[in-house]
Amino acid sequence: MARIAVVAGDGIGPEVIGQARKVLDAVLPGVEATEYDLGAARYHRTGEVLPDSVIEELRGHDAILLGAVGDPTVPPGVLERGLLLKLRFVFDQYVNLRPSRLFPGVVSPLAGVKPGEIDMIVVREGTEGLYAGAGGGLHRGTPAEIATEESLNTRHGVERVIRDAFARAERRPRRKVTLVHKTNVLTHAGSLWSRTFDAVAAGHPDVTTEYQHVDAAAMFLVTQPQRYDVVVTDNLFGDILTDIAAAVTGGIGMAASGCINPERAHPSMFEPVHGSAPDIAGKGLADPAAAVLSVSLLLDHLGHADAAHRVAEAVAAELAGRTSGAPLRTAGVGDRLAAAAIG
Amino acid sequence: MARIAVVAGDGIGPEVIGQARKVLDAVLPGVEATEYDLGAARYHRTGEVLPDSVIEELRGHDAILLGAVGDPTVPPGVLERGLLLKLRFVFDQYVNLRPSRLFPGVVSPLAGVKPGEIDMIVVREGTEGLYAGAGGGLHRGTPAEIATEESLNTRHGVERVIRDAFARAERRPRRKVTLVHKTNVLTHAGSLWSRTFDAVAAGHPDVTTEYQHVDAAAMFLVTQPQRYDVVVTDNLFGDILTDIAAAVTGGIGMAASGCINPERAHPSMFEPVHGSAPDIAGKGLADPAAAVLSVSLLLDHLGHADAAHRVAEAVAAELAGRTSGAPLRTAGVGDRLAAAAIG
Numbered sequence: 001m002a003r004i005a006v007v008a009g010d011g012i013g014p015e016v017i018g019q020a021r022k023v024l025d026a027v028l029p030g031v032e033a034t035e036y037d038l039g040a041a042r043y044h045r046t047g048e049v050l051p052d053s054v055i056e057e058l059r060g061h062d063a064i065l066l067g068a069v070g071d072p073t074v075p076p077g078v079l080e081r082g083l084l085l086k087l088r089f090v091f092d093q094y095v096n097l098r099p100s101r102l103f104p105g106v107v108s109p110l111a112g113v114k115p116g117e118i119d120m121i122v123v124r125e126g127t128e129g130l131y132a133g134a135g136g137g138l139h140r141g142t143p144a145e146i147a148t149e150e151s152l153n154t155r156h157g158v159e160r161v162i163r164d165a166f167a168r169a170e171r172r173p174r175r176k177v178t179l180v181h182k183t184n185v186l187t188h189a190g191s192l193w194s195r196t197f198d199a200v201a202a203g204h205p206d207v208t209t210e211y212q213h214v215d216a217a218a219m220f221l222v223t224q225p226q227r228y229d230v231v232v233t234d235n236l237f238g239d240i241l242t243d244i245a246a247a248v249t250g251g252i253g254m255a256a257s258g259c260i261n262p263e264r265a266h267p268s269m270f271e272p273v274h275g276s277a278p279d280i281a282g283k284g285l286a287d288p289a290a291a292v293l294s295v296s297l298l299l300d301h302l303g304h305a306d307a308a309h310r311v312a313e314a315v316a317a318e319l320a321g322r323t324s325g326a327p328l329r330t331a332g333v334g335d336r337l338a339a340a341a342i343g
Numbered sequence: 344m345a346r347i348a349v350v351a352g353d354g355i356g357p358e359v360i361g362q363a364r365k366v367l368d369a370v371l372p373g374v375e376a377t378e379y380d381l382g383a384a385r386y387h388r389t390g391e392v393l394p395d396s397v398i399e400e401l402r403g404h405d406a407i408l409l410g411a412v413g414d415p416t417v418p419p420g421v422l423e424r425g426l427l428l429k430l431r432f433v434f435d436q437y438v439n440l441r442p443s444r445l446f447p448g449v450v451s452p453l454a455g456v457k458p459g460e461i462d463m464i465v466v467r468e469g470t471e472g473l474y475a476g477a478g479g480g481l482h483r484g485t486p487a488e489i490a491t492e493e494s495l496n497t498r499h500g501v502e503r504v505i506r507d508a509f510a511r512a513e514r515r516p517r518r519k520v521t522l523v524h525k526t527n528v529l530t531h532a533g534s535l536w537s538r539t540f541d542a543v544a545a546g547h548p549d550v551t552t553e554y555q556h557v558d559a560a561a562m563f564l565v566t567q568p569q570r571y572d573v574v575v576t577d578n579l580f581g582d583i584l585t586d587i588a589a590a591v592t593g594g595i596g597m598a599a600s601g602c603i604n605p606e607r608a609h610p611s612m613f614e615p616v617h618g619s620a621p622d623i624a625g626k627g628l629a630d631p632a633a634a635v636l637s638v639s640l641l642l643d644h645l646g647h648a649d650a651a652h653r654v655a656e657a658v659a660a661e662l663a664g665r666t667s668g669a670p671l672r673t674a675g676v677g678d679r680l681a682a683a684a685i686g
């Protein structure tokens with residue numbers, strides 16, 4: 001039986017996770033869920049962000065389901081580096097998976113783009129690049145101050161995430177992979193990424209490939225988002241591109257993500273892309289759609305492809321049935337999704 | 344009399360620059376223009392990208408007007424690092440200025456966004472960050488390969504570009520500056536940028552300020568581009584954000600840019616953001632609007648604010664008068680713009 005660690009977190013986290021668990025319990029009866037208290041609230045209460053003992057406990061789970069952590073009162077970087085990024089690195093979650101699909105019933109800010117036309121996934125590298133934490137500084141606070149940030153890229157790290165992207169493309173109808181980088185400026189890392197991409201592509205003659213500079217890709221995500229199927233890119237470029245992809249498909253309120261260790265050597269983590277939204281917390285108004293879509297990714301990762309599909313389709317049906325302007329009740333949405341996902 | 348170095352370049356470069364010079368000559372009679380042959384064509388013919396002797400000659404000019412350089416046949420990085428970036432660094436063009444305005448007559452890909460609603464400038468740092476060329480690699484072509492790219496940031500470099508952004512904001516009606524970075528992950532460079540921003544802001548109590556992470560800014564450029572007035576950011580973030588800003592205001596075909604040394608200690612360079620578009624080159628079909636808008640930035644930089652304004656308004660009127668579907672003739676557009684700009 002699947003053992004899931006649940007980190008509800010701050011703000012609307014507990015509300016949306018409540019619904020996500022309803023859906024999970026409905027489609028996978030008998031899931032063993034253990035709650036972990038992490039995030040801004042715990043930090044303020046105890047000063048702790050992620051004790052080593054908790055890391056060891058999390059390690060015993062098949063996956064982690066996270067709501068949202070953070071609060072404006074916590075200094076920038078504390079929970080990001082100390083909790084979210086720490087888990088990605090410790091658990092070697094090298095595939096940061098972000099699907100973007102324009103569901104029927106969801107209005108894109110782009111004129112003339114119709115539901116179904118955007119259906120892409122970004123496979124963002126999750127354990128290297130500028131997120132490695134390799135930076136420093138000198139002469140702080142003086143006119144001579146300098147600060148550096150270093151992007152670290154290994155053949156090992158680049159190759160495994162590109163392989164994952166091609167494997168996912170093989171399972172999709174269009175079978176296309178777009179590499180995004182900035183090879184004309186970042187020539188060292190760019191060369192490693194392109195050569196590795198070409199080498200992996202050679203083993204997938206049935207997959208169409210293309211390359212785009214990150215600035216061009218950012219533009220095309222606005223002008224021609226339909227052209228993308230699978231995008232593979234580095235950690236920072238992926239951070240930026242996935243927010244654009246979310247924006248053109250209805251906003252980060254609708255976006256799910258998985259920080260995945262594909263070999264399941266360590267637990268993977270699944271979370272909505274939206275934050276803790278303290279302004280609407282506790283009011284029962286938060287939309288659990290992204291949290292429930294994250295459950296779909298979790299199910300797929302654990303090998304329950306059918307259940308994953310049913311959950312995603314339940315969300316699609318829910319969104320298609322919404323009448324604009326009608327008030328949304330978090331728990332009501334969760335009940336409908338759970339019922340629909342059982343089938 | 345102003346001495347302008349003209350680099351028409353490759354593809355449609357010579358065509359659009361022909362029109363840009365018509366307009367320049369019309370509003371600033373007696374300009375002394377000298378042509379320099381640089382770009383893909385010269386590289387293929389002679390192997391040269393930017394000889395030192397040419398750099399010294401360019402140094403004697405008040406500004407450089409560039410059309411477009413590049414061609415798919417030149418390996419990535421050769422002209423970018425060897426010519427475009429070289430000039431930015433040698434001539435200390437630390438303000439990379441990119442205005443984005445949704446002109447009447449231009450259709451935004453964003454639903455419901457009306458002309459006049461988007462009117463922003465991005466002040467992108469031009470001489471530091473990940474563009475410094477500080478990267479390397481080891482064990483190339485083996486499983487042990489690593490590649491690095493380093494972002495170098497100095498208080499000197501960060502402060503001067505932030506000062507420039509505030510000075511520009513002071514001359515605009517909304518007086519708002521948004522700092523974009525990724526302080527929650529790039530904590531070293533992020534801290535330098537935020538502390539410097541706060542220090543400069545303290546001297547401009549009449550300017551409204553805000554901070555956004557780069558991923559959020561990329562999203563808001565799609566969902567709420569109206570909110571931006573002046574954006575200041577680092578070299579790579581600016582590269583990406585300006586392409587999004589261009590996309591939502593009609594595309595890079597419409598976008599102008601200036602690589603500026605505000606003190607005029609070295610020549611600044613002005614160029615359309617679009618590339619050499621070899622597919623339509625030589626057919627008289629290229630739109631010179633972005634090249635002519637770059638002339639407007641050039642005029643402003645050289646202290647001819649009135650002429651700069653007239654040129655920009657001539658372009659605005661031209662775009663407003665276009666009937667969609669009507670064929671565009673490069674030279675005809677140039678003639679109309681030159682006539683309109685004389686006033």
Ligand SMILES: CC(C)[C@H](C(=O)O)[C@@H](O)C(=O)O
Pocket residue numbers: 080081084085239527528558
């Ligand atoms: C919170 C932050 C560290 C994180 C990132 O930059 O990866 C977030 O933006 C995301 O995309 O998951």
Ligand SMILES: CC(C)[C@H](C(=O)O)[C@@H](O)C(=O)O
Pocket residue numbers: 184185215423424427428582
């Ligand atoms: C051509 C390239 C080096 C350049 C950059 O990255 O700055 C371009 O994208 C730009 O924005 O001017």
